[in-house]
Amino acid sequence: MLQIIEIFRSIQGESSLAGMPCVFVRLAGCNLRCSWCDSEYTFKGGRKMSSDEVMAEVARLATPNMLVEITGGEPMLQERELIPFIGRLLAAGYEVMMETSGERPLESVPKAVRKIVDVKCPGSGESARFCAENLNTLTERDELKFVLTDRADYEYARDFIRRHGLEQTGRELLLSPAFRKDANGSRTTDNCMLDPRELAEWMLADGLRARLALQVHKYIWEPQVKGV
Numbered sequence: 001m002l003q004i005i006e007i008f009r010s011i012q013g014e015s016s017l018a019g020m021p022c023v024f025v026r027l028a029g030c031n032l033r034c035s036w037c038d039s040e041y042t043f044k045g046g047r048k049m050s051s052d053e054v055m056a057e058v059a060r061l062a063t064p065n066m067l068v069e070i071t072g073g074e075p076m077l078q079e080r081e082l083i084p085f086i087g088r089l090l091a092a093g094y095e096v097m098m099e100t101s102g103e104r105p106l107e108s109v110p111k112a113v114r115k116i117v118d119v120k121c122p123g124s125g126e127s128a129r130f131c132a133e134n135l136n137t138l139t140e141r142d143e144l145k146f147v148l149t150d151r152a153d154y155e156y157a158r159d160f161i162r163r164h165g166l167e168q169t170g171r172e173l174l175l176s177p178a179f180r181k182d183a184n185g186s187r188t189t190d191n192c193m194l195d196p197r198e199l200a201e202w203m204l205a206d207g208l209r210a211r212l213a214l215q216v217h218k219y220i221w222e223p224q225v226k227g228v
Protein backbone atom coordinates (compact mmCIF):
# COMPACT_ATOMS: atom_id res chain seq x y z
CA MET A 1 0.00 0.00 0.00
CA LEU A 2 1.08 3.57 -0.70
CA GLN A 3 0.22 6.50 1.55
CA ILE A 4 -1.14 9.10 -0.86
CA ILE A 5 -2.00 12.76 -0.34
CA GLU A 6 -3.46 13.48 -3.76
CA ILE A 7 -3.48 12.45 -7.41
CA PHE A 8 -4.27 15.18 -9.91
CA ARG A 9 -3.64 16.47 -13.40
CA SER A 10 -1.89 19.77 -14.01
CA ILE A 11 1.06 21.42 -15.75
CA GLN A 12 4.57 20.36 -14.78
CA GLY A 13 6.05 23.38 -13.06
CA GLU A 14 9.71 23.14 -12.11
CA SER A 15 12.06 21.24 -14.39
CA SER A 16 13.23 21.23 -18.00
CA LEU A 17 9.80 19.72 -18.74
CA ALA A 18 7.99 22.71 -17.19
CA GLY A 19 4.82 23.45 -19.09
CA MET A 20 4.05 19.84 -20.02
CA PRO A 21 0.67 18.34 -19.06
CA CYS A 22 1.28 15.85 -16.29
CA VAL A 23 -0.44 13.59 -13.77
CA PHE A 24 0.95 14.05 -10.28
CA VAL A 25 1.02 11.34 -7.63
CA ARG A 26 1.81 13.07 -4.34
CA LEU A 27 2.97 10.80 -1.55
CA ALA A 28 2.64 11.56 2.16
CA GLY A 29 5.43 12.19 4.64
CA CYS A 30 8.71 14.06 4.73
CA ASN A 31 11.68 13.82 7.09
CA LEU A 32 12.98 17.34 6.28
CA ARG A 33 11.55 20.71 7.31
CA CYS A 34 12.68 23.24 4.70
CA SER A 35 12.03 26.78 5.92
CA TRP A 36 10.19 27.73 2.72
CA CYS A 37 8.31 24.44 2.21
CA ASP A 38 5.03 24.90 0.32
CA SER A 39 3.94 21.31 0.91
CA GLU A 40 3.59 21.11 4.68
CA TYR A 41 0.14 19.60 4.20
CA THR A 42 1.92 16.43 3.07
CA PHE A 43 3.69 15.86 6.38
CA LYS A 44 0.75 13.95 7.90
CA GLY A 45 -2.39 12.21 6.80
CA GLY A 46 -3.33 11.05 3.34
CA ARG A 47 -4.93 7.71 2.63
CA LYS A 48 -3.69 4.23 1.97
CA MET A 49 -4.16 3.12 -1.61
CA SER A 50 -3.13 -0.11 -3.26
CA SER A 51 -0.88 -0.04 -6.29
CA ASP A 52 -3.91 -1.14 -8.37
CA GLU A 53 -5.98 1.78 -7.08
CA VAL A 54 -3.26 4.33 -7.85
CA MET A 55 -2.73 2.85 -11.32
CA ALA A 56 -6.48 3.07 -11.99
CA GLU A 57 -6.60 6.72 -10.91
CA VAL A 58 -3.57 7.59 -13.05
CA ALA A 59 -5.19 5.84 -16.03
CA ARG A 60 -8.42 7.80 -15.45
CA LEU A 61 -6.56 11.14 -15.52
CA ALA A 62 -3.82 10.47 -18.07
CA THR A 63 -3.68 10.13 -21.81
CA PRO A 64 -1.48 7.35 -23.28
CA ASN A 65 2.28 7.96 -22.79
CA MET A 66 1.57 11.00 -20.63
CA LEU A 67 4.10 12.37 -18.18
CA VAL A 68 3.52 11.09 -14.63
CA GLU A 69 5.35 12.77 -11.77
CA ILE A 70 5.95 11.13 -8.42
CA THR A 71 6.29 13.80 -5.75
CA GLY A 72 5.69 14.51 -2.09
CA GLY A 73 6.62 15.07 0.66
CA GLU A 74 9.57 12.79 0.10
CA PRO A 75 8.54 9.83 -2.10
CA MET A 76 11.58 7.71 -1.24
CA LEU A 77 10.38 7.33 2.34
CA GLN A 78 8.00 4.76 0.80
CA GLU A 79 10.74 3.18 -1.32
CA ARG A 80 9.74 -0.47 -0.76
CA GLU A 81 6.24 0.06 -2.17
CA LEU A 82 7.17 2.87 -4.56
CA ILE A 83 9.83 1.17 -6.70
CA PRO A 84 7.56 -1.70 -7.86
CA PHE A 85 4.81 0.83 -8.51
CA ILE A 86 7.14 2.90 -10.71
CA GLY A 87 7.96 -0.29 -12.60
CA ARG A 88 4.26 -0.70 -13.34
CA LEU A 89 3.98 2.89 -14.62
CA LEU A 90 6.94 2.37 -16.96
CA ALA A 91 5.59 -0.96 -18.19
CA ALA A 92 2.28 0.76 -18.97
CA GLY A 93 4.11 3.21 -21.24
CA TYR A 94 4.07 6.36 -19.12
CA GLU A 95 6.99 8.78 -19.04
CA VAL A 96 7.90 8.96 -15.36
CA MET A 97 9.69 11.63 -13.37
CA MET A 98 10.28 11.94 -9.65
CA GLU A 99 10.98 14.94 -7.44
CA THR A 100 13.05 14.15 -4.39
CA SER A 101 14.78 16.08 -1.61
CA GLY A 102 18.12 14.36 -2.35
CA GLU A 103 18.38 13.15 1.23
CA ARG A 104 17.66 9.47 0.48
CA PRO A 105 19.90 7.16 -1.60
CA LEU A 106 18.45 6.88 -5.11
CA GLU A 107 20.21 3.91 -6.68
CA SER A 108 17.09 1.74 -6.57
CA VAL A 109 15.13 4.12 -8.81
CA PRO A 110 14.86 2.70 -12.37
CA LYS A 111 17.18 4.48 -14.81
CA ALA A 112 14.27 5.28 -17.11
CA VAL A 113 12.89 7.69 -14.49
CA ARG A 114 13.89 11.33 -14.82
CA LYS A 115 14.85 12.35 -11.29
CA ILE A 116 14.68 15.99 -10.19
CA VAL A 117 17.00 15.97 -7.20
CA ASP A 118 17.15 18.90 -4.80
CA VAL A 119 20.42 20.16 -3.40
CA LYS A 120 19.22 22.04 -0.33
CA CYS A 121 20.88 25.42 0.20
CA PRO A 122 21.55 27.07 3.60
CA GLY A 123 18.38 29.19 3.51
CA SER A 124 16.33 25.98 3.63
CA GLY A 125 17.86 25.03 6.99
CA GLU A 126 18.50 21.53 5.57
CA SER A 127 21.71 21.93 3.57
CA ALA A 128 23.56 19.31 5.61
CA ARG A 129 21.16 16.55 4.53
CA PHE A 130 22.21 16.00 0.90
CA CYS A 131 23.20 12.39 0.16
CA ALA A 132 26.48 13.04 -1.71
CA GLU A 133 26.61 9.48 -3.14
CA ASN A 134 23.62 10.40 -5.27
CA LEU A 135 25.92 12.42 -7.52
CA ASN A 136 27.46 9.12 -8.64
CA THR A 137 24.15 7.47 -9.51
CA LEU A 138 22.55 10.28 -11.53
CA THR A 139 21.95 9.60 -15.21
CA GLU A 140 22.20 12.13 -18.04
CA ARG A 141 18.46 12.66 -17.97
CA ASP A 142 18.43 13.55 -14.27
CA GLU A 143 18.34 17.16 -13.09
CA LEU A 144 19.67 18.93 -10.00
CA LYS A 145 17.59 21.72 -8.50
CA PHE A 146 18.70 24.48 -6.14
CA VAL A 147 15.96 26.55 -4.49
CA LEU A 148 17.38 29.94 -3.55
CA THR A 149 16.34 32.52 -0.97
CA ASP A 150 19.20 35.03 -1.24
CA ARG A 151 22.74 35.74 -2.47
CA ALA A 152 24.29 33.34 0.06
CA ASP A 153 22.16 30.50 -1.37
CA TYR A 154 23.17 31.47 -4.91
CA GLU A 155 26.86 31.38 -4.02
CA TYR A 156 26.38 28.03 -2.29
CA ALA A 157 24.74 26.62 -5.44
CA ARG A 158 27.32 28.13 -7.79
CA ASP A 159 30.22 26.82 -5.70
CA PHE A 160 28.59 23.36 -5.42
CA ILE A 161 28.15 23.24 -9.20
CA ARG A 162 31.74 24.29 -9.88
CA ARG A 163 33.29 22.14 -7.13
CA HIS A 164 31.67 19.03 -8.61
CA GLY A 165 32.31 19.98 -12.26
CA LEU A 166 28.58 19.80 -12.98
CA GLU A 167 28.61 22.30 -15.84
CA GLN A 168 30.68 19.84 -17.86
CA THR A 169 28.22 16.96 -17.41
CA GLY A 170 25.58 18.46 -19.71
CA ARG A 171 23.00 17.74 -17.01
CA GLU A 172 20.20 20.22 -16.36
CA LEU A 173 21.01 22.44 -13.38
CA LEU A 174 17.99 24.37 -12.17
CA LEU A 175 18.24 27.53 -10.09
CA SER A 176 14.84 28.43 -8.72
CA PRO A 177 13.88 31.43 -6.54
CA ALA A 178 12.03 30.25 -3.42
CA PHE A 179 8.41 31.27 -3.12
CA ARG A 180 7.17 32.91 0.08
CA LYS A 181 5.12 30.59 2.27
CA ASP A 182 2.62 33.41 2.81
CA ALA A 183 2.37 34.09 -0.93
CA ASN A 184 -1.02 35.49 -1.72
CA GLY A 185 -3.38 36.38 -4.55
CA SER A 186 -1.11 38.00 -7.08
CA ARG A 187 0.56 35.78 -9.69
CA THR A 188 3.72 37.84 -9.80
CA THR A 189 7.38 37.59 -8.91
CA ASP A 190 6.62 39.76 -5.84
CA ASN A 191 6.04 36.41 -4.11
CA CYS A 192 9.60 35.27 -4.76
CA MET A 193 12.02 35.49 -1.84
CA LEU A 194 14.75 36.23 -4.39
CA ASP A 195 14.02 38.53 -7.33
CA PRO A 196 14.48 36.47 -10.55
CA ARG A 197 15.98 39.51 -12.27
CA GLU A 198 18.71 39.69 -9.63
CA LEU A 199 19.33 35.96 -10.02
CA ALA A 200 19.57 36.35 -13.81
CA GLU A 201 22.14 39.12 -13.43
CA TRP A 202 24.27 37.02 -11.05
CA MET A 203 24.16 34.02 -13.42
CA LEU A 204 25.16 36.16 -16.38
CA ALA A 205 27.96 37.83 -14.45
CA ASP A 206 29.36 34.43 -13.45
CA GLY A 207 28.75 32.82 -16.84
CA LEU A 208 27.05 29.95 -15.03
CA ARG A 209 25.79 27.13 -17.26
CA ALA A 210 22.50 26.55 -15.49
CA ARG A 211 18.81 27.20 -16.08
CA LEU A 212 16.87 29.90 -14.25
CA ALA A 213 13.68 28.02 -13.37
CA LEU A 214 10.47 29.69 -12.26
CA GLN A 215 7.66 27.59 -10.81
CA VAL A 216 5.38 28.20 -13.77
CA HIS A 217 2.25 26.78 -12.12
CA LYS A 218 2.44 29.64 -9.60
CA TYR A 219 2.08 32.14 -12.45
CA ILE A 220 -0.82 30.25 -14.02
CA TRP A 221 -2.86 29.69 -10.85
CA GLU A 222 -2.83 31.76 -7.66
CA PRO A 223 0.15 30.69 -5.55
CA GLN A 224 -1.91 29.48 -2.60
CA VAL A 225 -4.01 27.07 -4.74
CA LYS A 226 -3.28 23.41 -3.97
CA GLY A 227 -3.72 20.46 -6.32
CA VAL A 228 -2.42 22.29 -9.41
Ligand code: SF4
Binding pocket: 030, 031, 032, 033, 034, 036, 037, 038, 039, 040, 042, 072, 073, 074, 101
Ligand atom coordinates in the same frame (compact mmCIF):
# COMPACT_ATOMS: atom_id res chain seq x y z
S1 SF4 B 1 11.90 18.20 1.22
FE1 SF4 B 1 10.17 19.09 0.09
S2 SF4 B 1 8.33 18.41 1.20
FE2 SF4 B 1 10.09 18.07 2.55
S3 SF4 B 1 10.19 19.91 3.82
FE3 SF4 B 1 11.56 20.23 2.07
S4 SF4 B 1 10.30 21.28 0.51
FE4 SF4 B 1 8.90 20.39 2.04
